[in-house]
Amino acid sequence: xxxxxxxxxxxxxxxxxxxxxxxxxxxxxxxxxxxxxxxxxxxxxxxxxxxxxxxxxxxxxxxxxxxxxxxxxxxxxxxxxxxxxxxxxxxxxxxxxxxxxxxxxxxxxxxxxxxxxxxxxxxxxxxxxxxxxxxxxxxxxxxxxxxxxxxxxxxxxxxxxxxxxxxxxxxxxxxxxxxxxxxxxxxxxxxxxxxxxxxxxxxxxxxxxxxxxxxxxxxxxxxxxxxxxxxxxxxxxxxxxxxxxxxxxxxxxxxxxxxxxxxxxxxxxxxxxxxxxxxxxxxxxxxxxxxxxxxxxxxxxxxxxxxxxxxxxxxxxxxxxxxxxxxxxxxxxxxxxxxxxxxxxxxxxxxxxxxxxxxxxxxxxxxxxxxxx
Numbered sequence: 001x002x003x004x005x006x007x008x009x010x011x012x013x014x015x016x017x018x019x020x021x022x023x024x025x026x027x028x029x030x031x032x033x034x035x036x037x038x039x040x041x042x043x044x045x046x047x048x049x050x051x052x053x054x055x056x057x058x059x060x061x062x063x064x065x066x067x068x069x070x071x072x073x074x075x076x077x078x079x080x081x082x083x084x085x086x087x088x089x090x091x092x093x094x095x096x097x098x099x100x101x102x103x104x105x106x107x108x109x110x111x112x113x114x115x116x117x118x119x120x121x122x123x124x125x126x127x128x129x130x131x132x133x134x135x136x137x138x139x140x141x142x143x144x145x146x147x148x149x150x151x152x153x154x155x156x157x158x159x160x161x162x163x164x165x166x167x168x169x170x171x172x173x174x175x176x177x178x179x180x181x182x183x184x185x186x187x188x189x190x191x192x193x194x195x196x197x198x199x200x201x202x203x204x205x206x207x208x209x210x211x212x213x214x215x216x217x218x219x220x221x222x223x224x225x226x227x228x229x230x231x232x233x234x235x236x237x238x239x240x241x242x243x244x245x246x247x248x249x250x251x252x253x254x255x256x257x258x259x260x261x262x263x264x265x266x267x268x269x270x271x272x273x274x275x276x277x278x279x280x281x282x283x284x285x286x287x288x289x290x291x292x293x294x295x296x297x298x299x300x301x302x303x304x305x306x307x308x309x310x311x312x313x314x315x316x317x318x319x320x321x322x323x324x325x326x327x328x329x330x331x332x333x334x335x336x337x338x339x340x341x342x343x344x345x346x347x348x349x350x351x352x353x354x355x356x357x358x359x360x361x362x363x364x365x366x367x368x369x370x371x372x373x
Contacts (some may be wrong), residue, residue, distance in 0.1 A: 070316040071353030080315045088341040102320035111147040112227040118239035120155045120210040122275040137306040156209035213246035213253035220260040233262040240270030241278030263291040330361040
């Protein structure tokens, strides 16, 4: 569920994910924060989409006849390689070579980013550093006339602090407003004294829990899926990776991000000494969406992680092709990119790209509406 100062319910969404999203983005929430949450069972997405478990990278949305694939190339020292040419690579779909219509190095497409900040009890100690690094990242990466970003915070509920905007001032204020709000009876260290009357049973549970998968699902479904077609979408997730209350599974969140064509970058951060970092979950999450996971141990490494994400977003090749399989059956189609230039193959470059996509299905014909005279 997205919560914000101005509530606009979207009736078509599952009720626990109904949000305040407006077409042009919400303003920074006014405190005190609205915290009413309606618990609902996990949404049941169509089987064809959500029951597919992907093993690596991510999936491409198909909105037009062209399929866009972004990829990076790195050498053995993990340095980005920006000298590849169209004739150096070959692309196959389900083993069938495809004609590459566009090959563009260092693609300068607009960015649509969502910064997801875990502000549960396990992040209380590191939250100030996370906020400072997020501000510095946006100030360095965002081009006000081209890129846009949104700020989302989450505990057991998901709050839209600022909708997509290129206004760095609004984004900075939204990050400043993110804070740890302790549940009733909280004395520190994620310890809540017994016997203290809670705000309500539901709110006490939400304030002391973490719903990472719900936050990714809602951000992908309600925020990034509505961005312009020709934009690079990414989620920057700051959390310790320990999910305690989500109503959707990790794989459902991954597949929803894939359908939104969104990379996920995770920065595993939190109170390592008391709570620990679930590196396995964050690696799985990012590896299955084409992003990367970072586990900084201090403020310097945290800033370096953001710098690496910025470079990864900027130094990507774009390949566009029209699939030779014109069947619109919703099936999953696997993509392979190969280096075919013998000289380049000697360099043993590592290519990071999206390994497949779900084909579009026919749009059902709309039935004429009947109006009473």
